[in-house]
Amino acid sequence: MKSKKTPALNQIRKAKLLFASGQIRESIKQFNEAEREGYELLDIWLSRGAALLALGHFKAAETDFSNVLEVQRDNERAYYYRGIARAAQGRHQKAVSDLTASLSRNNNRGIAHLIRGLSYAELGNKSDAVLDINSAGAFSDAELESFAKLFGTIGNPFRNAKAMMAEENAPWNNLLDKSSAEKLMKLLQ
Numbered sequence: 488m489k490s491k492k493t494p495a496l497n498q499i500r501k502a503k504l505l506f507a508s509g510q511i512r513e514s515i516k517q518f519n520e521a522e523r524e525g526y527e528l529l530d531i532w533l534s535r536g537a538a539l540l541a542l543g544h545f546k547a548a549e550t551d552f553s554n555v556l557e558v559q560r561d562n563e564r565a566y567y568y569r570g571i572a573r574a575a576q577g578r579h580q581k582a583v584s585d586l587t588a589s590l591s592r593n594n595n596r597g598i599a600h601l602i603r604g605l606s607y608a609e610l611g612n613k614s615d616a617v618l619d620i621n622s623a624g625a626f627s628d629a630e631l632e633s634f635a636k637l638f639g640t641i642g643n644p645f646r647n648a649k650a651m652m653a654e655e656n657a658p659w660n661n662l663l664d665k666s667s668a669e670k671l672m673k674l675l676q
Contacts, residue, residue: 495524503534511538529555533564540572548572563592567599579606597626598634 502517518535522528536551552569555562570585586603589596604619 495521495526498524499526499530499534506534506538506541511541514538515542529558529562533562533568536565536568536572540568540575543575545572545575549576561592563589566592567596570599571602574602574606577609579609582606583610595626597623600626601634 498517498521502514502521505511505514505517515535515538518531518538522531522535532551532555536548536555539545539548539551549569549572552565552572555565556569559565566585567589570582570589573579573585574582583603583606586599586606589599590603593599600619601623604616604621604623607613607616607619
C-alpha cells in the first residue's frame with residue numbers, strides 16, 4: 488500500500504533534480520505541485536526559494552525563506568538565502584542582519600561573508616566591508632564561481648561597493664590581493 492506522501496515525495500525529488508540540472512522554471516512548477524500534494528513545507532520553501540532566487544525573483548524568494556523562519560527560527564540556510572534575497576533588493580541593513588544570523592550558526596559560508604561585506608559597503612561601513620570581503624577571500628574559487636553561476640543576477644544592487652573598489656586608494660587595495668579584487672569585480676559586473 489502506498490503512502491499518501493509518495494506522490495508528493497516523487498514531486499519534490501523531481502523538482503530537486505530539475506533544479507540541479509539547471510531547469511529552474513520547471514523545478515518551481517514541480518515544487519508548487521509537491522506543495523499541493525502535501526509534501527513537507529519547510530523543504531519546499533527552502534528549495535523553491537533557492538530556485539526563485541536563481542531566477543531573480545527576490546521578493547518571492549524572500550517570502551519562502553521568511554515562511555521557513557516563522558516555523559523554524561534557527562534555520563541557518565533560510566537566514567543565508569533570505570540575506571542574499573534582501574541584498575539583491577537593496578535592503579542592505581536587513582541583509583546584514585540575516586547574514587549575521589547565518590554566520591553565527593555557520594561561519595564557513597564564504598558567500599555570506601562576501602554578500603554581507605558588499606552590503607556593509609552599500610551602507611557606507613567600509614571597515615566591516617573590508618573585514619568581510621577579506622574573510623570571503625579565504626574561501627575557494629569554486630564556491631565563488633558556483634555562486635556567480637547560480638545567482639549572478641544580483642550584482643546590480645552593489646553600486647557603492649563597485650565604486651569603493653574602483654577608488655585608487657580604496658581599503659581593498661591594502662587588504663585584498665590583486666587576484667581576489669579581480670574576482671570580486673568580476674562577480675559584481
